[in-house]
Amino acid sequence: MAQSEHTLIQRSQKGDHDAFAALVDEHQRYVYNLALHVIKDENEALDLTQETFVRAWTALPNFKGQSQFRTWLYRIVTNLCYNRLPNLRRSLTDFGDDVMSDLPDTHTINSNPAREVESNEIRKYLHQIIDDLDANHRMLIVMRYQDELSYEEIASLLNLPLGTVKTGLFRAKQKMRLALERFYSEERWTTA
């Protein structure tokens, strides 16, 4: 029978290795995903994931359950990323905290098959653009869109003002928008 995460954490806090192994099994892909998107090196991301769980084990008695376990792990992996990329922390705070109006989070799906093919192509292109963004932008995108953390959760996790998180995501989307405009203009140029 699958045990609740809360029970597994409690048992791990008492030193139960099997319970902690179950937690590692459950959360490793999320930690690895974030580490890889930030570090961009498969082996280093694996090392970092492993180190995150070893540190989590030693710090587990201090985990009071005020945040989700995964968010707590993200805090550890983020600190390890700061150690590996010393400029990452500064580049995040450099976003500033001018509150910017965010792009709406809603999107509509095309039902037209021709448009569907085209949007697949655009989607692939934009995914490539996200991959090429700076580590700070990728980190925010993974937290916001893959892990669906709220702006407040990201701000608290990274110990940044809420405005800085919003500005960071806004700037990432601005870069994507510029890339999209470039894509359309190049496409027009080749078809003309």
Place this chain on the structure above:
Amino acid sequence: MDDRLTPKNQNNSIEDALHSYPSVPMPRDITANVMSQIRATPAPRFEFTRNDFLLAAVVAVVLGAIIFGFRSLPPHVLLQMRIQVILLWQSFLVNARWLIPAIFFGLAAVLAALTIPALIQMTTHRQR
């Protein structure tokens, strides 16, 4: 105008790309590695080391020496020391009139200095 270039369509494309940005699968399971590393690391336990005993012995000897020294001093020397202590305390109380405001001003200056980085950051952001 190409309708794909409208802000709404651009936003839709960007949001669609962000929501569909793929996660990376784990290349291999690391549970066994993590657990072997955890098992190899002994759990931290509270225990006295040799240095703790050594430090305690040194502190005890020093304290004992001080007490023994005071006890073996002649009474007139003890009296002289007491007079000196009273004089020192009185002189401190006289100078404390100036010391207390000086401490407060010093603290205020330190707190004001602590705000300088935040002020610099605010002004540089405004310039941007």
